[in-house]
Amino acid sequence: xxxxxxxxxxxxxxxxxxxxxxxxxxxxxxxxxxxxxxxxxxxxxxxxxxxxxxxxxxxxxxxxxxxxxxxxxxxxxxxxxxxxxxxxxxxxxxxxxxxxxxxxxxxxxxxxxxxxxxxxxxx
Amino acid sequence: xxxxxxxxxxxxxxxxxxxxxxxxxxxxxxxxxxxxxxxxxxxxxxxxxxxxxxxxxxxxxxxxxxxxxxxxxxxxxxxxxxxxxxxxxxxxxxxxxxxxxxxxxxxxxxxxxxxxxxxxxxx
Amino acid sequence: xxxxxxxxxxxxxxxxxxxxxxxxxxxxxxxxxxxxxxxxxxxxxxxxxxxxxxxxxxxxxxxxxxxxxxxxxxxxxxxxxxxxxxxxxxxxxxxxxxxxxxxxxxxxxxxxxxxxxxxxxxx
Amino acid sequence: xxxxxxxxxxxxxxxxxxxxxxxxxxxxxxxxxxxxxxxxxxxxxxxxxxxxxxxxxxxxxxxxxxxxxxxxxxxxxxxxxxxxxxxxxxxxxxxxxxxxxxxxxxxxxxxxxxxxxxxxxxx
DNA sequence: GTGGTCTAGACCACC
DNA sequence: GTGGTCTAGACCACA
Numbered sequence: 315x316x317x318x319x320x321x322x323x324x325x326x327x328x329x330x331x332x333x334x335x336x337x338x339x340x341x342x343x344x345x346x347x348x349x350x351x352x353x354x355x356x357x358x359x360x361x362x363x364x365x366x367x368x369x370x371x372x373x374x375x376x377x378x379x380x381x382x383x384x385x386x387x388x389x390x391x392x393x394x395x396x397x398x399x400x401x402x403x404x405x406x407x408x409x410x411x412x413x414x415x416x417x418x419x420x421x422x423x424x425x426x427x428x429x430x431x432x433x434x435x436x437x
Numbered sequence: 438x439x440x441x442x443x444x445x446x447x448x449x450x451x452x453x454x455x456x457x458x459x460x461x462x463x464x465x466x467x468x469x470x471x472x473x474x475x476x477x478x479x480x481x482x483x484x485x486x487x488x489x490x491x492x493x494x495x496x497x498x499x500x501x502x503x504x505x506x507x508x509x510x511x512x513x514x515x516x517x518x519x520x521x522x523x524x525x526x527x528x529x530x531x532x533x534x535x536x537x538x539x540x541x542x543x544x545x546x547x548x549x550x551x552x553x554x555x556x557x558x559x560x
Numbered sequence: 561x562x563x564x565x566x567x568x569x570x571x572x573x574x575x576x577x578x579x580x581x582x583x584x585x586x587x588x589x590x591x592x593x594x595x596x597x598x599x600x601x602x603x604x605x606x607x608x609x610x611x612x613x614x615x616x617x618x619x620x621x622x623x624x625x626x627x628x629x630x631x632x633x634x635x636x637x638x639x640x641x642x643x644x645x646x647x648x649x650x651x652x653x654x655x656x657x658x659x660x661x662x663x664x665x666x667x668x669x670x671x672x673x674x675x676x677x678x679x680x681x682x683x
Numbered sequence: 684x685x686x687x688x689x690x691x692x693x694x695x696x697x698x699x700x701x702x703x704x705x706x707x708x709x710x711x712x713x714x715x716x717x718x719x720x721x722x723x724x725x726x727x728x729x730x731x732x733x734x735x736x737x738x739x740x741x742x743x744x745x746x747x748x749x750x751x752x753x754x755x756x757x758x759x760x761x762x763x764x765x766x767x768x769x770x771x772x773x774x775x776x777x778x779x780x781x782x783x784x785x786x787x788x789x790x791x792x793x794x795x796x797x798x799x800x801x802x803x804x805x806x
Numbered sequence: 807g808t809g810g811t812c813t814a815g816a817c818c819a820c821c
Numbered sequence: 822g823t824g825g826t827c828t829a830g831a832c833c834a835c836a
Binding site for chain 2: 333407417421
């Protein structure tokens, strides 16, 4: 497993888990891999995997049952959606539109690029 | 002056300078503030301001005349534009589109959200 | 059955049993539920229930008759009372007082807060 | 520096810091010892000290300035007071009174013990 | 100098 | 088997 350099590994792991939840690959109530399993499968130190889990637990996205493992929380999907949406709208969007202004790109240009992107992904 | 936590301060400073160039607030050939002036006005360590200037100098956006100061380079505007464009299209857009997919947002939603966000900030 | 996160489950179970003894719900000489019965009724791993019983047996609060079951020991009530009292006065009280000092609470406040808390729970 | 066995060291460190804030030993806006300084002075691993700081930062009690260090947050005292009070009233008090019931101790007994405790500390 | 992250490895309590 | 904590030591970016 390869990680980007521009973000802490434990955050990238957390992101991947959130995506799994958003796409229903991991459903609410499901047990997720143990820290040891995960750390082996993605080749990181158990401490790093643990950090991802602790982080998600704080956010209420997963929870722990002593001696058994971690599970996807009940309202996990809603929480993730809410967090991602807020972050996107309040943090990313303003910067995106600012950049667009500076580059003289308008919404139509973006739509075009988006269409191109979608085509590529289908191909 | 306040900075975000998610990016090095010297990069945020460099960004602001680039914006000044893109919007023609600082024109090619203009002398820009000395490291000391800048560091005082935005309340950062002179080392940090220095780092921003070194960074921009490496990119050919500004240049230094010993004992006189820093100046906006001749083709600065083009260079900045090129860099920003490449970065936006190749790095930011893919992640933006990915997030949009996960959040089930389409291009029209974007424009709408942006409008709403702008209104809120005005209020 | 739900357990707190801040203490081992087997200790919480042991505590409940002790309370049953202190309140005379379980009298000295009484047979108490088998490990299997208990583990089913409160939904814990049998190993965990077993651990609670072993722990209480070590303290002389319950005893085992092979093939028959566990029983409340003769002087169980006295032992429990003694243990609880010592623990409360020597371990808990000092920390309670320390917290009260920090929070500028006196003894009267305590009683008042407790009354308020009780009312809330009833409501 | 010695720590109790019944609680994680990083939490005990956090507690001590909170007490320093409550007693105004560390005032709002003050810079607190760097992670390295702290870890040396109390003889723990820097990672452990770091964990305490991260924990307190999440709670909004301290904050970090890049490359400079950690500082006591503006409303730190209020936050700590609020947290401690809530925890004491909602978590500790019920258990305290439950134990008092079981031990047949009443509020007057507690007051007496408290008075004794105060005398001891003065002596 | 500051903090942040990661690895490695150990030990422990618990289920 | 599970997670949780701690130590040790390294590397890095940043101010």
